[in-house]
Amino acid sequence: MNTPLKNDLKDFVQKKVQSGQFPSEEAVVEAALKRFQEQEAPGPEGLIDHEFVEYCAREGDDHVLLEEVLEATSKIPGSMARAIIEEERADRI
Numbered sequence: 001m002n003t004p005l006k007n008d009l010k011d012f013v014q015k016k017v018q019s020g021q022f023p024s025e026e027a028v029v030e031a032a033l034k035r036f037q038e039q040e041a042p043g044p045e046g047l048i049d050h051e052f053v054e055y056c057a058r059e060g061d062d063h064v065l066l067e068e069v070l071e072a073t074s075k076i077p078g079s080m081a082r083a084i085i086e087e088e089r090a091d092r093i
Contacts, residue, residue: 003029 073081
């Protein structure tokens with residue numbers, strides 16, 4: 001496919017390639033179309049809050065174990081952690 005772009009879009013695409021974010025102009029256009037497609041009909045990938053995932057990666061503490069989090073949150077009345085722990089205990093028995 002050969003699609004002509006206006007100058008401002010051409011410049012934008014070229015800057016993305018020059019910055020090293022994308023290996024080629026085709027990759028920029030493909031990424032943009034993929035994002036547009038996800039907005040139109042979001043599948044599971046379109047439902048992910050990527051900003052929050054990045055925040056968690058920055059702020060997360062790798063030294064805290066999932067078991068510790070589940071144990072701490074299980075003390076909250078009606079928490080899902082309690083249900084998960086009870087389910088895991090039932091599976092072990």
